[in-house]
Amino acid sequence: MNEKINRDEETEIDLREIFLLLLRKWWIIAIGAFLGAALAFGISKFFMTKTYTSSAKLFVLNKTTSVTSLADIQIGSALSNDFMIITKSNPVIDSAIDIIKEETGKVYTRNQIKSALNVTNQNNTRIITITVTNTDPEMASVIANAVSSCAANRMGSVMGGDPPTKVEDAEPANYPSGPHTKRNTIIGFLLGFILVSAVVIVHHMLNDNIKTEEDVERYLGVPTLAVLPLFKSRENNKRSELKEMNEALNERRERKRES
Numbered sequence: 001m002n003e004k005i006n007r008d009e010e011t012e013i014d015l016r017e018i019f020l021l022l023l024r025k026w027w028i029i030a031i032g033a034f035l036g037a038a039l040a041f042g043i044s045k046f047f048m049t050k051t052y053t054s055s056a057k058l059f060v061l062n063k064t065t066s067v068t069s070l071a072d073i074q075i076g077s078a079l080s081n082d083f084m085i086i087t088k089s090n091p092v093i094d095s096a097i098d099i100i101k102e103e104t105g106k107v108y109t110r111n112q113i114k115s116a117l118n119v120t121n122q123n124n125t126r127i128i129t130i131t132v133t134n135t136d137p138e139m140a141s142v143i144a145n146a147v148s149s150c151a152a153n154r155m156g157s158v159m160g161g162d163p164p165t166k167v168e169d170a171e172p173a174n175y176p177s178g179p180h181t182k183r184n185t186i187i188g189f190l191l192g193f194i195l196v197s198a199v200v201i202v203h204h205m206l207n208d209n210i211k212t213e214e215d216v217e218r219y220l221g222v223p224t225l226a227v228l229p230l231f232k233s234r235e236n237n238k239r240s241e242l243k244e245m246n247e248a249l250n251e252r253r254e255r256k257r258e259s
Contacts, residue, residue: 021204022197029196036192037185044181052137053177054170056148058083060126080121083128086158087119087151095150096143104142116140117147127167137172144170 022029060080086092093110101107118131130148134140148166156163 018201018204021200025200028200029193032196033189033193036195037189039192040188041181041185044179044184048179049135050176051133051135051178052140052173052175053131053133054137054141054144054173055129055131055168056144056170057167058128058130058148058152059165059167060128080126080128083151083155083164084119084121086155087128087130087147088114088117089154092147092150092154095154096146099146099150100142103146104139106139108143113143113147116143128164130170132170133177137174141170141172 060083090110093113096113097108097110116132116134118133120129120131121127122129130144130151132140132144132147134143148170152163152166
């Protein structure tokens with residue numbers, strides 16, 4: 001029982017001690033954080049491929065639907081979710097693939113189109129936004145327009161009426177949408193800070209050598225009667241004393257294990 005208590009005391013975490021430890025090692029933590037930020041910035045800037053985003057928009061209520069009725073508007077809002085599912089359906093994707101091949105000569109698979117495709121419906125609206133992300137800004141707009149046209153035709157066929165009205169065609173983006181260099185740099189800074197702090201804390205917790213007068217009383221059970229300041233001329237003596245204390249601590253632990 002006493003051995004269990006002593007082990008609990010040895011592994012007790014002093015938050016104040018950890019905080020002071022991090023303050024003493026602030027320069028190591030700062031170096032780690034800035035290295036993490038520099039690494040994330042370099043990877044985002046020079047190694048990650050730039051991507052471009054283009055969006056096309058469809059209006060859910062078709063030409064034959066009256067907007068004078070509140071019920072019609074509510075139905076249109078409810079249909080938005082159905083149309084979002086239809087947009088990602090295989091018949092729509094297959095038709096879009098054929099159009100893309102005809103216009104550009106490039107062949108895409110279903111998975112390639114679906115992975116680049118994002119369909120959203122802004123709250124309190126009946127506008128469906130079809131967004132495509134690609135490494136080529138021209139291809140992003142071509143794919144978005146092809147999917148939006150095929151989706152509108154498919155919606156009209158499924159609903160048995162006129163297809164949704166196209167609000168806006170996709171256009172090639174002038175600026176890349178990714179990678180997010182600023183965000184990645186901040187994440188790298190935080191990860192570097194956390195990682196180095198964790199290493200410092202773990203190293204401190206695993207180091208069970210006697211370093212302070214509190215350690216003498218904690219591990220050896222002997223009260224400290226006096227503390228001598230450390231001078232350069234006495235540094236070797238101080239190290240010898242600490243070595244003897246650590247040896248005594250190790251012998252005490254061995255006796256506990258044997259008992």
